[in-house]
Amino acid sequence: MLRPIAHRDFPFYTPKGAIPVGGALRDLLLGRRPWDLDFAALDPLKAAEEAQGRLGGTLFPLDATRGQYRLVSGTLVLDFSPLEGSLEEDLLRRDFRLNALAWKGGRILGLRGAEEDLRRKVLVPVREENLYQDHLRSLRAVRLAASLGLGLPGETRNALSRHARFLQAHPEALPARERVREELAKLLLSPKAAWGLHLLERTGLLDVYLPELRPLVGLEQGGVHHLDAWRHTLSVLFHLAWLWPEAPLTARLAALYHDVGKPLTRRYDPEVGRYRFLGHAEVGAEVAEASLLWLRFPKEVAERAKALVQRHMDRPPEGKGALRRFYFRRKDLLPALPYLMAADRLGTRGVEGEAWEVLRNFQEATREPLPERPFLSGDEVMALLGLRPGPEVGRxxxxxxxAQAEGRVRSPEEAKALLLYWKGGGQDPSS
Known part of the structure; x- marks a missing residue:
């Protein structure tokens, strides 16, 4: 039997014959502004067309054979699905009690226990077997917990762990990689991404969806590292978001994968009396790219994350000119690279102060924007140096x-003088 959870209006247009259900109501109860609205309707297409007539936007089928349609109107996404059976039967098929909500007659209704879940701000499955009706639901539970600041009580974690073991034993049941990618991306972009990754590891879902990261768990590092490689990774992800709250997905992926090469390069060095990980950035970059492409991340996302992982161990030089040249050569990775470097240092013990030095020097070196175009055109260079079109013009x-980035030339006249000197045998510092 459904129970009233709260008396309140639904602040969005509702077509006739459609009932608002699901996460939008949860978000309203949590004081959040929903952008994705779900409706159950006896005739989903008719309800969706009525909403389009009122709100405009683009209407298209998600699964016409199952009667599922989506309307995108500005920033709102409205999904319409058939109401099968009674409203209570519909809610009993959903994943978690805080998502099994419906609005009707000015009240939000829910299943037994939903009000307690709201008070405690926790996620509890409607029924454990519901996780097996859509195998993405366990991963979504972790993502929702991290995104909404919800807890996963012991009963929920145990259910997720049992589902993880099932998925490991039945890989044919794994959700489509595109769906997994979307959940992982939302998780990494959530306010508590590091905690969400910790939950993935604790429930066994890390082994299901990101098995290449499992060898980091418990991998002792030594030196300035007081945390094992996995906890260090979580610390770096946490500090990246702390230093740079608007950090994009590629930067967060790089933080997650920055040390993935360490288990493959771990070697004991008797001269220093500890393990070392020489070349782990280069090896990790290849692993990161392969993993992200397998998960169907766009090629440009995978390549940028790979480049950040490969370069995260580069050490910025001293001196403004050299530092500007350093960042100019890596300008496609800015500002993610110095933030990743700083977060990496904050995840250690003894060199945390270097983090602030990296960021301070980067800000100082790029106070004057790095140049986008040379003072001279290709035609001017060819005329000046007597060159024909070819690679030498590009060099x-x-x-x-x-040279402009370093501040050695500040006008076209100085540029011409430097090029004549270079042509006459002066040293090319980029060679």
Missing amino acids: ALAFLLE
Whole structure:
């Protein structure tokens, strides 16, 4: 029997014959502004068309054979599904009690226990067997917990762990990789991403969806590292978001994968009396790219994350000119690279102060924007140096642009003088 959870209006247009259900009501109860609205309707297509007539937007089928339609109107996404059986029967098929909500007659209704879940701010499955009706639900539970600041009580964690073991034993039941990618992306972009990754590991879901990261768990590092490689990774992810709250997905993926190469490069060095991980950035970059492409992340996302992982061990030089040249050569990775470097240092003990030095020096070095174009065009370079079109013109322009970044030339006249000197045998610092 459904129970009233709260008396309140539903602040969005509702077509005739449609009942608002699901996560939008949960968000309203948690004081959040929902953007995704779900409706159960006896005739989903008719309800969706009525909503389109009122709100405009684009209407298309998600699964026409199952009567599922989506309307995108501005920032709102409205999903319409058939109401099968009674409203209570519909809610009993949903994943978690805080998602098994419906609005009717000015009241939000829910199943037994939903009001207690709301008070405690926890996620509890409607029924454990419901996790097996859509195998993405266990991963979604972790993502919702991290995104909404909800707890996973012991009964829920145990249910997720049992589901994880099932998925490991039945890989044919795994959800489509595109769906997994979307949940992982939302998890990484959530306010408590590091805690969410910790939950993935504790429930066994890390082994299901990100098995390449499992060898980091318990991997002792030594040196300045007081945390094992997995806890260090979580610390870096946490500190990246702390330093740079708007950090994009590629930067967060790089933080997650930055040390994935360590288990593959771990070697004991008797001279220093501890294990070392020489080349782990390069090896980890390859692992990161392969893993992200397998998960169907866009190629440009995988390549950028790979480059960040590969470069995260680079040490910025001293001196403004050298530092500007350093960041100019890595300008496609800015500002993610220095933030990743700083977060990596904050996840250690004894060199945390270097984090602030990295960020301070980066900000100082790039106070004057790095140049986008050289002072001279290709035609001007060819005329000045007597060159024909070819690779040497490109090298000359690259040399000039780097000299501008260093601050060695500040006008077209100085650029011409430097190029003539270079052509006459002066040293090209980019060579």
